Amino acid sequence: MTAALELRGLCKTYPIRERGGLLPRYRDLPVVRDVNLVVARNSIVGLVGESGSGKTTTGMMALRLTEPSAGRILVSGHDITDLSPQALKPYRAKMQVVFQDSYSALDPMFTLAQIVAEPLHIHGIGSASEQTQTALDWLERVGLHRSYGQRYPHELSGGQRQRVAIARALILRPDVLIADEPTSALDVSVKAQIINLLRDLQEEMGLSILFISHDLSVVRSLTDKVAVMFNGRIVEEAPTEGIFAAAQHPYTRSLLDAIPVLNPRDRRARIFRSREELEADIPRISAATTGLARNATPALVPHAPGHQFEAIVE
Numbered sequence: 016m017t018a019a020l021e022l023r024g025l026c027k028t029y030p031i032r033e034r035g036g037l038l039p040r041y042r043d044l045p046v047v048r049d050v051n052l053v054v055a056r057n058s059i060v061g062l063v064g065e066s067g068s069g070k071t072t073t074g075m076m077a078l079r080l081t082e083p084s085a086g087r088i089l090v091s092g093h094d095i096t097d098l099s100p101q102a103l104k105p106y107r108a109k110m111q112v113v114f115q116d117s118y119s120a121l122d123p124m125f126t127l128a129q130i131v132a133e134p135l136h137i138h139g140i141g142s143a144s145e146q147t148q149t150a151l152d153w154l155e156r157v158g159l160h161r162s163y164g165q166r167y168p169h170e171l172s173g174g175q176r177q178r179v180a181i182a183r184a185l186i187l188r189p190d191v192l193i194a195d196e197p198t199s200a201l202d203v204s205v206k207a208q209i210i211n212l213l214r215d216l217q218e219e220m221g222l223s224i225l226f227i228s229h230d231l232s233v234v235r236s237l238t239d240k241v242a243v244m245f246n247g248r249i250v251e252e253a254p255t256e257g258i259f260a261a262a263q264h265p266y267t268r269s270l271l272d273a274i275p276v277l278n279p280r281d282r283r284a285r286i287f288r289s290r291e292e293l294e295a296d297i298p299r300i301s302a303a304t305t306g307l308a309r310n311a312t313p314a315l316v317p318h319a320p321g322h323q324f325e326a327i328v329e
């Protein structure tokens with residue numbers, strides 16, 4: 016079956032200004048490098064990695080809100096990489112996003128009913144009163160009373176705002192939801208409620224979710240598969256249990272070690288700060304055993320079904 020979302024060789028470089036010199040000189044800084052990722056239909060894929068690893072940029076490219084420097088984006092098997100804004104519009108309806116900070120995405124001048132109904136309005140679906148009714152239905156579905164339709168964003172708690180953002184993202188019944196750190200700003204108990212809501216909606220709607228997070232405990236409870244990102248590359252990918260039971264890559268292990276435990280003295284985290292530092296720890300795998308040609312650069316090698324990790328193959 017075709018994947019809901021597939022990223023092939025996705026890259027992003029930003030020009031950065033070099034220091035010194037009389038004339039301005041620019042150098043390309045790669046922030047996402049050759050990312051390959053499949054989000055199967057009706058599944059939740061976690062994209063994890065510390066801040067700055069390129070997760071948001073990857074998600075924004077998948078939505079074509081940021082243009083890739085190279086690579087392809089496929090939605091239900093359709094290549095949307097080069098589509099014009101007009102041709103992209105039907106796919107836009109099929110792919111929605113929820114951010115960490117939904118407050119800035121919710122217009123303070125609009126009622127919650129208006130905010131949730133807006134995508135229907137933009138896509139010209141239904142009459143004004145039908146749009147309002149659907150919006151109120153969605154408020155209920157995400158756990159808010161219909162009377163919230165008359166309220167404004169500033170009246171809500173952080174968790175309630177995320178519920179509104181989720182209702183707005185799902186009202187067009189998208190196939191794919193990109194959730195970029197949607198629970199990172201929330202307290203533990205509220206976080207669990209939002210995770211449960213996302214899980215319920217995913218099951219009910221058969222949604223495919225790319226769940227971006229640096230919080231591995233949340234990712235463990237929610238996702239089917241995990242891709243670990245470091246320095247713009249996916250360095251390990253596996254079914255969720257494979258990541259937690261048998262992480263192969265030193266960076267994945269360092270992320271797992273950094274999960275808070277009851278007695279913090281029991282574990283010491285070692286988070287790698289640079290590619291060089293990490294590479295010193297990357298396992299070397301003989302080309303003879305993997306069948307790969309001699310190569311000094313890291314490559315993905317298989318470990319178990321659906322489980323691969325980056326290693327230096329020689």
Ligand SMILES: Nc1ncnc2c1ncn2[C@@H]1O[C@H](COP(=O)(O)OP(=O)(O)O)[C@@H](O)[C@H]1O
Binds near residue numbers: 029046067072
């Ligand atoms: N518009 C931009 N211009 C230049 N650099 C950027 C831009 N957006 C992001 N970056 C850089 O790309 C890297 C990855 O950022 P991001 O995708 O936000 O990572 P993450 O979501 O994993 O924290 C960071 O080093 C960030 O500074």
Ligand SMILES: [Mg+2]
Binds near residue numbers: 070071072
């Ligand atoms: Mg981010």
